[in-house]
Amino acid sequence: MLPNESLLNYYFPNEAEVHWSLMIVIYPYITGLVAGAFVVSSLYHVFKIKAFENIARFALVSAFCFGLFAAVPLLLHLGQPLRAFNIFFTPHTTSAMSVFGFVYSSYMILLMVELWLVYREYFIQKAKETQGVAGLVWKALTLGVTDYTPEAARFDHKLTTFLAAIGIPWACFLHGYVGFIFGSVKANAWWATPLQPIIFLMSAIVSGIAMLMLMYSFIRWRTRQPYDFRMIHNLMVFLWGFFIIDFFLEGLEIVYVAYEHGHHWSVIGPLLSGPLYGTFLVGQLLILSVIPFLILGYITIFDPWGKRLLYLANLASFMLVLQVLFMRFNVVVGGQLISKSDRGFSEFHFEFLAREGVLPAIIILSAPFAVFYLISRVIPILSDEPQTEWPTGIEDQVREKTT
Amino acid sequence: MSTLTSKARRAFLQKLLAGSAAAGLYMVYRHPVVAALSDTKDANATGQAAERDFAFVVDVSRCIGCGQCVKACSVENDVPDGQYRTWIERYVVTPDGVRVDSPEGGMNGFEKLDDETAAQALNSFFVPKLCNHCAEAPCIQVCPVGATYRSAEGFVLVDSEHCIGCSYCVQACPYGVRFINSEQRIADKCTWCYHRVSKGKLPACVTVCPTQARMFGDLNDPNSEVAKVRQADQWDVLKPEHHTESMCFYLSLPRVVV
Numbered sequence: 001m002l003p004n005e006s007l008l009n010y011y012f013p014n015e016a017e018v019h020w021s022l023m024i025v026i027y028p029y030i031t032g033l034v035a036g037a038f039v040v041s042s043l044y045h046v047f048k049i050k051a052f053e054n055i056a057r058f059a060l061v062s063a064f065c066f067g068l069f070a071a072v073p074l075l076l077h078l079g080q081p082l083r084a085f086n087i088f089f090t091p092h093t094t095s096a097m098s099v100f101g102f103v104y105s106s107y108m109i110l111l112m113v114e115l116w117l118v119y120r121e122y123f124i125q126k127a128k129e130t131q132g133v134a135g136l137v138w139k140a141l142t143l144g145v146t147d148y149t150p151e152a153a154r155f156d157h158k159l160t161t162f163l164a165a166i167g168i169p170w171a172c173f174l175h176g177y178v179g180f181i182f183g184s185v186k187a188n189a190w191w192a193t194p195l196q197p198i199i200f201l202m203s204a205i206v207s208g209i210a211m212l213m214l215m216y217s218f219i220r221w222r223t224r225q226p227y228d229f230r231m232i233h234n235l236m237v238f239l240w241g242f243f244i245i246d247f248f249l250e251g252l253e254i255v256y257v258a259y260e261h262g263h264h265w266s267v268i269g270p271l272l273s274g275p276l277y278g279t280f281l282v283g284q285l286l287i288l289s290v291i292p293f294l295i296l297g298y299i300t301i302f303d304p305w306g307k308r309l310l311y312l313a314n315l316a317s318f319m320l321v322l323q324v325l326f327m328r329f330n331v332v333v334g335g336q337l338i339s340k341s342d343r344g345f346s347e348f349h350f351e352f353l354a355r356e357g358v359l360p361a362i363i364i365l366s367a368p369f370a371v372f373y374l375i376s377r378v379i380p381i382l383s384d385e386p387q388t389e390w391p392t393g394i395e396d397q398v399r400e401k402t403t
Numbered sequence: 404m405s406t407l408t409s410k411a412r413r414a415f416l417q418k419l420l421a422g423s424a425a426a427g428l429y430m431v432y433r434h435p436v437v438a439a440l441s442d443t444k445d446a447n448a449t450g451q452a453a454e455r456d457f458a459f460v461v462d463v464s465r466c467i468g469c470g471q472c473v474k475a476c477s478v479e480n481d482v483p484d485g486q487y488r489t490w491i492e493r494y495v496v497t498p499d500g501v502r503v504d505s506p507e508g509g510m511n512g513f514e515k516l517d518d519e520t521a522a523q524a525l526n527s528f529f530v531p532k533l534c535n536h537c538a539e540a541p542c543i544q545v546c547p548v549g550a551t552y553r554s555a556e557g558f559v560l561v562d563s564e565h566c567i568g569c570s571y572c573v574q575a576c577p578y579g580v581r582f583i584n585s586e587q588r589i590a591d592k593c594t595w596c597y598h599r600v601s602k603g604k605l606p607a608c609v610t611v612c613p614t615q616a617r618m619f620g621d622l623n624d625p626n627s628e629v630a631k632v633r634q635a636d637q638w639d640v641l642k643p644e645h646h647t648e649s650m651c652f653y654l655s656l657p658r659v660v661v
Contacts, residue, residue, distance in 0.1 A: 004661075005500035012532075012579035013487045013508045019570040019583060079568015079588030083548075086567055092549035097571055100547070186645060187541065187577035263644075340579040341492075342661045343503050 011339030036208010037063035045164035190335035202246035207324035210317035240296035288323035464655035465616035468529035472608035479607035534593035538648035542572035
């Protein structure tokens with residue numbers, strides 16, 4: 001179906017190329033993971049949710065690893081990457097994009113300072129224990145302060161709480177800003193909605209929590225360590241909560257435009273029944289949203305334990321991680337498929353080896369995990385004292401009987 | 404840590420900060436774009452209006468779709484193949500709907516309509532498209548580095564030395580006139596042939612148009628065709644709902660055109 005009584009699929013001659021392609025799909029995806037992981041660490045540091053004590057550090061390190069690569073897709077996307085620093089030197093303040101460099105770099109500094117505070121005691125201890133070159137490296141990491149007094153610990157704790165607290169609005173800004181970039185483009189009917197920043201933010205938190213769940217399970221499985229089921233349950237409850245808001249807003253946007261039945265619907269209707277039918281309606285909304293929504297609801301209400309909880313939590317998390325990736329694709333690429341001629345749709349073709357192709361995207365998306373692995377070889381990330389043992393079988397049976 | 408070292412360190416850090424700030428300010432101040440902007444501000448401050456204020460007029464009823472304008476533009480501005488600073492659309496309105504096409508931007512004219520479409524056609528016409536050099540240009544607003552700017556004479560231009568090629572302007576333009584030049588990898592679009600106009604010539608497309616469907620001139624010159632068109636107030640602009648203050652005025656523009 002073509003929009004506006006068009007008899008021929010027509011797009012403007014310069015619209016043959018989709019200018020914001022895979023790199024701009026994975027850029028908000030990665031910053032979303034940063035924001036989401038950070039929120040989890042702040043749930044413990046700021047909101048004192050004890051269940052996440054053992055993963056607060058892990059969440060922070062993960063946020064840092066994702067953060068390191070958040071700007072890489074942008075660099076690959078720029079036509080003139082060597083001029084990237086112009087955004088710092090001559091920021092054009094009427095443009096929302098001009099704040100990117102400042103928001104991103106200040107957020108990374110905040111993350112690094114918080115990480116350093118969290119690990120300072122460990123660095124000092126290692127610096128004292130270790131000799132030779134390694135000792136020097138540890139000493140460098142202490143930044144020359146090798147005393148660790150109870151007062152210092154108290155101060156560190158306060159400062160960490162403070163940073164984690166201001167980090168929340170900052171992370172929201174970092175990611176809400178991405179949504180704003182899209183939401184404020186009046187030329188694009190699929191993007192232009194003030195809901196966009198909040199949708200981006202909620203989906204960011206969803207992807208961050210879900211990704212942490214997958215990473216946690218993988219690490220526990222690889223290291224043959226027991227799982228903390230209480231924590232997993234609580235994490236899934238939060239995931240469900242944030243996803244309900246996210247899913248509701250994503251649905252609201254469509255329902256609103258459809259009900260309003262105005263100018264936007266004249267192109268969005270055909271977009272959803274045409275080019276985005278598979279990836280948006282079936283993929284993002286039907287399969288990747290409804291199923292995890294039900295699974296998470298089941299986990300929250302019926303409180304399954306042991307392997308059942310583990311499998312269900314991982315299945316839901318995996319689907320949500322994909323859901324958000326699909327969402328990024330559907331927004332970024334989907335919006336550009338609408339021709340500004342209002343009389344047709346352009347086409348998007350996946351490339352594999354090109355600069356903005358699938359392979360570079362896979363490499364960039366894998367890089368944070370590689371860095372996480374390297375960091376985990378040198379500093380302890382996950383606390384190894386979970387509250388519950390790996391299923392004994394008896395507990396499972398008891399729970400099944402009571403539910 | 405001794406107090407002395409601490410003080411020395413603090414002093415050093417203060418100097419470092421001050422030095423960085425000064426260097427940063429200097430770089431911003433010295434940048435050509437900023438310098439140009441400051442010049443404009445100075446001009447405004449002294450109350451001097453721009454001497455010339457250019458505008459473009461397209462008369463849809465005169466366009467025959469020959470494609471000479473697209474060809475001339477392509478040659479004059481060295482536009483890469485498959486990209487267009489200007490193009491022509493052919494509209495065919497039938498009882499069933501609207502058929503729009505623009506093969507190769509209309510550069511080589513248009514093939515004859517098939518008999519069935521021709522028989523059904525209620526109305527058909529050609530619409531030249533180009534950058535509207537909007538007074539409230541979204542592309543200028545969104546450029547994160549200030550590489551796109553509006554000259555005092557009304558030209559919306561791209562500083563090719565400064566553009567980072569982020570494509571935000573391409574997204575923001577409601578008219579689809581911008582593209583990332585496939586050879587230079589920077590934002591590109593119609594300049595109303597600024598390089599020609601600044602030498603007293605007309606834009607290439609205006610020069611070659613055999614039917615005077617394209618007109619260009621100074622709104623401040625009451626004898627110019629564009630000033631007369633504007634004065635007569637019978638013009639339209641594309642997508643007026645976007646409030647971009649387009650400076651490209653269309654005559655005889657059917658409502659069906661987007």
